[in-house]
Amino acid sequence: MDQVGLVKRQFGHRARLALSPAQAAVLDGQAHTARTAWNLLHEWWQLCRRDQRTLAAADAVIRQARKEMDWLGQLPAQAAQAVLKTYFQAWKNCWEGRAEAPEFKARFRTPLALDIPQGRDLQVVRVHRRWGMVNIPKLGRVKFRWTKDLPVGRRADKDNRITGARLVKDALGWHIAFRISVLEPAPAPHTGPEVGIDAGITIPLALSDGTDFHHEPWLTEKEQARLLELERRAAHQKSCRTPGEPTSRRLQHTYDQIAGLRAKAKRRHLDWQHQTTTTIAKTYGTVVVEQLPITNMVKSAKGTVDHPGTGVAQKSGLNRVIHAEAWGRTTGFLEYKTRRHGGSLHKVPAPGTSQRCHACKTITPGSRESQATFVCKNEACGWSGNADTNAARNVLADYRAGHALAPAAGRCSRQTRKRAKPPTAR
Structure with a gap:
């Protein structure tokens, strides 16, 4: 200062x-x-x-x-x-x-x-x-x-x-x-309300107060058709190339066009993330999110030769959608924007937030009827509503119960430190 x-x-x-x-x-x-x-x-x-x-x-x-x-x-x-x-x-x-x-x-x-x-x-x-x-x-x-x-x-x-x-x-x-x-x-301390956020696929960001943030596909139908056409053209041009032969100019030009469309989609995604996170940081004083193990969530289901996996194609599609949503980048934006506006960001453990009913605090089998609907099977409760909103309210309840994780800024995992070891001593 x-x-x-x-x-x-x-x-x-x-x-x-x-x-x-x-x-x-x-x-x-x-x-x-x-x-x-x-x-x-x-x-x-x-x-x-x-x-x-x-x-x-x-x-x-x-x-x-x-x-x-x-x-x-x-x-x-x-x-x-x-x-x-x-x-x-x-x-x-x-x-x-x-x-x-x-x-x-x-x-x-x-x-x-x-x-x-x-x-x-x-x-x-x-x-x-x-x-x-x-x-x-x-x-x-x-x-x-x-x-x-x-x-x-x-x-x-x-x-x-x-x-x-x-x-x-x-x-x-x-x-x-x-x-x-x-x-x-x-910045003066933010006096706004507390809010829990659940990041999902059907609803990108669901808030505990019932607010949802949606987005359209990053590419229009015409652009998606163009991207598919270019990918097929690139696959055909690559199949006609002799192994070990340098990439032709035509194939490189096709790759450049594909990269241009994907970069346009990423730019639109970044714009949506910036606008959404800025709105949240200005509105709420305390923002609570899940500590999602994204690396484990996007692991392949292929398995091994002796124990092959099941539903490999479906899991691959789910992994692509998770990567496309870029939940970690959204959390990073929220972290510095809430601090800039005088608020704070907190993280809570993710297990149980999607299966537990926020009203009766119990987990009953079959409550998550679909990706979008949650119906509590506890006869004494019977709450029903949006599944993502229920998860967001559980996230906020865990924070209020004192389950927030300690910040780990500047730390790295043991695996990262082991991989980062230099080939020669200093």
């Missing part, structure tokens, strides 16, 4: 860049150069002795390589330093058990990205209501879509400013992700 009643908030904002084909080609080349610099640094790390793996030695290697290799010169010097710092931070995260060891970045499996670590190099200005201009090193002034008021011009100072940016390319083109630091008033 810098001043009384003020807190510093750091966040990111992503905007779409308006690039010409020539400008996009320049950024593609710079991003591939940054990826290659990472791979060269990774090879140098593996060849060096332990006592030579220092930041100063790696910096000297990068500087010497930029002098000897002309193609490394197209990468801005600050971007090359960002690659170096990111690589060393990746090893630090590995040693501390937060991530796996850094690996070689393949050309076709690695998203293209490029860092602009210094905010003063960006020189962001607003042109008019819908567009802004940003300076990209070795590329010049580029327009980007203005969808959020940024601390630029007279609004920018040492406490409210853009500290850097990262250029990222996905199936929809190049985007710029600004890193922003602002000083704003500390």
